[in-house]
Amino acid sequence: MAQDKIAKVALPIALNREFDYSFGASAKIKPGMRVLVDFRARKTLAVVTAIKKESKITNLKSVLAALENNSSLTSEQIRFARILSSFYPYNFGEFLFMMLPSYLKRIRNVKIFPVGKLPNSEKTYQHKFMRADTFSQRYYLWRSQIKEKLETGSVLVCFPQVSYLNEAKKILDADFGPKIKVMHSYESEKDFFTNWQGSRQNSLILGTRVAIFCYPADLKMIIVEDENNYSYFQEEKPFYHLLQVAFLLSKFKKIDLILSSSLPALYTYKLIRDKKISLQEVAQNQRQIKVVQTQKYLKPAIISPVLGEILRKNIAENKKTVIFLNRKGFAPRIICSSCGQILACEHCTMPLRFLSQKNNAVCPSCAKVYQLPKICSHCNAGRLRLVGIGNERLEAKLKEIFPQANIAAWKNIKEQTQIAIATREIISSLYNPQVFDSGIVLDADRQMSFFDYEAVFETFIYLQKISLFCKNLVIFTHNSKHYLFSGLQTDWRAFYEAELKQRKALSLPPFGTLIKITLRLKDENKLFNKVSSLYNKLKPKVYEIYGPLKEHPFKLRGKFRYTLIIKGKNRRQLWEVIKDEVLHLRVAHLYLAIVVK
DNA sequence: AGCACGCCGACT
DNA sequence: GTCGGCGTGCTC
Numbered sequence: 001m002a003q004d005k006i007a008k009v010a011l012p013i014a015l016n017r018e019f020d021y022s023f024g025a026s027a028k029i030k031p032g033m034r035v036l037v038d039f040r041a042r043k044t045l046a047v048v049t050a051i052k053k054e055s056k057i058t059n060l061k062s063v064l065a066a067l068e069n070n071s072s073l074t075s076e077q078i079r080f081a082r083i084l085s086s087f088y089p090y091n092f093g094e095f096l097f098m099m100l101p102s103y104l105k106r107i108r109n110v111k112i113f114p115v116g117k118l119p120n121s122e123k124t125y126q127h128k129f130m131r132a133d134t135f136s137q138r139y140y141l142w143r144s145q146i147k148e149k150l151e152t153g154s155v156l157v158c159f160p161q162v163s164y165l166n167e168a169k170k171i172l173d174a175d176f177g178p179k180i181k182v183m184h185s186y187e188s189e190k191d192f193f194t195n196w197q198g199s200r201q202n203s204l205i206l207g208t209r210v211a212i213f214c215y216p217a218d219l220k221m222i223i224v225e226d227e228n229n230y231s232y233f234q235e236e237k238p239f240y241h242l243l244q245v246a247f248l249l250s251k252f253k254k255i256d257l258i259l260s261s262s263l264p265a266l267y268t269y270k271l272i273r274d275k276k277i278s279l280q281e282v283a284q285n286q287r288q289i290k291v292v293q294t295q296k297y298l299k300p301a302i303i304s305p306v307l308g309e310i311l312r313k314n315i316a317e318n319k320k321t322v323i324f325l326n327r328k329g330f331a332p333r334i335i336c337s338s339c340g341q342i343l344a345c346e347h348c349t350m351p352l353r354f355l356s357q358k359n360n361a362v363c364p365s366c367a368k369v370y371q372l373p374k375i376c377s378h379c380n381a382g383r384l385r386l387v388g389i390g391n392e393r394l395e396a397k398l399k400e401i402f403p404q405a406n407i408a409a410w411k412n413i414k415e416q417t418q419i420a421i422a423t424r425e426i427i428s429s430l431y432n433p434q435v436f437d438s439g440i441v442l443d444a445d446r447q448m449s450f451f452d453y454e455a456v457f458e459t460f461i462y463l464q465k466i467s468l469f470c471k472n473l474v475i476f477t478h479n480s481k482h483y484l485f486s487g488l489q490t491d492w493r494a495f496y497e498a499e500l501k502q503r504k505a506l507s508l509p510p511f512g513t514l515i516k517i518t519l520r521l522k523d524e525n526k527l528f529n530k531v532s533s534l535y536n537k538l539k540p541k542v543y544e545i546y547g548p549l550k551e552h553p554f555k556l557r558g559k560f561r562y563t564l565i566i567k568g569k570n571r572r573q574l575w576e577v578i579k580d581e582v583l584h585l586r587v588a589h590l591y592l593a594i595v596v597k
Numbered sequence: 598a599g600c601a602c603g604c605c606g607a608c609t
Numbered sequence: 610g611t612c613g614g615c616g617t618g619c620t621c
Contacts, residue, residue, distance in 0.1 A: 013598045019621035057621050
């Protein structure tokens with residue numbers, strides 16, 4: 001008589017435990033398989049993580065059904081999910097279910113194609129950084145390696161954004177057309193699933209950051225294109241950074257990892273400097289960057305005489321100009337001229353932004369749209385004043401001053417456009433180098449003075465990237481002596497060294513670990529009490545802790561937010577110390593966000 | 598995570 | 610009295 005066997009399963013809930021279910025020995029249930037189980041009197045989707053003969057639990061319920069003929073996850077992926085959950089403060093089950101295409105996260109029967117024989121794993125693997133100004137140049141650096149790896153397995157190329165991926169695909173199609181599979185979250189569930197099935201063996205996968213969790217068993221190499229791009233950080237649970245996951249996966253599978261960009265992320269640079277990864281480089285294109293000292297701090301968008309003169313000259317010589325001002329809409333603030341009230345969002349502590357094209361106001365945080373009253377609804381007397389300069393107002397002002405010129409916002413740009421107005425969004429698109437004769441940056445100061453230790457570095461990357469669009473770049477700043485600007489004039493390494501020196505002095509990443517814990521709750525006082533008590537509990541356990549700090553915006557979508565920042569040397573050790581206090585913090589309607597850098 | 602259970606203050 | 614908010618424990 002056949003004995004029953006036990007399946008250990010993980011469930012798609014934020015619970016750091018697995019559960020045992022029995023099944024008849026004749027049932028074809030294997031690790032990595034999706035099954036249906038009865039959990040708390042509900043039919044629930046579960047993934048089998050192991051098969052065993054015995055369980056400590058008596059009165060086991062039995063597996064209701066297998067939902068597929070072959071396992072959709074490999075045993076290796078199950079092990080990788082465990083590694084991820086030891087590295088990040090999130091549960092094994094959550095990472096495991098991230099590895100499933102959304103189509104498979106529902107209770108449905110599916111046919112899964114079996115995976116054939118896998119290639120032997122390599123004995124050695126390497127991490128490389130490849131630097132060149134443009135995507136085409138970088139592609140030529142790693143193209144032959146894709147070709148080589150595709151002979152025995154699959155290759156994953158990650159892109160920061162779907163638009164970038166689609167542009168790049170046009171170039172890669174010529175070389176690898178039939179082997180290419182695209183995977184990103186903008187696709188329908190069904191399409192993503194179909195592509196995922198097709199990509200499980202011997203494919204060139206082009207994907208956004210989600211694709212790394214759905215990697216095929218025969219993956220031979222990961223390439224991260226534009227590796228310094230900020231979109232690689234996921235700002236939602238589980239707050240991972242694609243580069244970290246790519247490093248973990250490369251070490252786990254012993255496969256090559258190529259990081260590719262116009263300039264390395266700071267963490268990558270430290271690895272290059274410490275000789276942990278190799279550098280291959282194409283010399284930088286010639287470019288001219290000029291820094292202009294301005295008089296009035298934080299008023300960079302006013303068309304100064306210098307700026308007016310540059311534009312007049314460019315128009316006269318029929319040269320193309322792009323102006324960068326990272327502020328959408330017409331005006332960032334709406335103020336009552338009588339009582340001084342600043343119009344703010346109902347759900348966020350955020351001033352409303354006025355949009356002239358739509359003739360309404362919008363909250364920059366939660367995107368709620370408001371129709372504006374004729375007079376101030378606070379004092380019922382004053383008229384509303386539009387304060388500050390956004391892209392729409394800049395465009396209107398320029399059209400006023402240069403009525404003969406062809407001026408357009410970036411999204412309406414045409415062949416004959418002489419002056420384009422752009423935000424930083426364009427740096428995540430694939431571009432043709434030096435399409436503009438002249439580039440002008442109006443709000444470098446605002447970007448580099450954000451309350452964030454990464455602000456200066458991010459601004460440097462931003463300025464370097466936009467300088468690739470233009471034959472020459474002019475930056476207006478109140479702070480022209482800052483090391484950021486001297487760094488733009490010399491070899492890029494000089495700036496990286498200066499930045500590392502600063503980080504080291506303050507033991508900030510990449511020289512230490514930083515854990516940011518954010519608590520969100522509707523009730524402000526209660527939240528403050530909770531965050532304070534957490535602070536007091538953590539304080540004696542750690543060396544450095546700061547807070548509670550108000551997040552910006554303090555109130556977002558109806559919830560107040562406080563943050564604690566904890567600094568330490570060793571990531572895993574620091575997390576072990578604070579883990580219990582943080583994860584056992586269970587308060588009704590309280591939301592936790594934990595970011596580890 | 599969700600859901601039940603049980604403790605305690607508020608109120609027709 | 611009993612309604613309901615919220616901390617606690619449990620799920621194979």
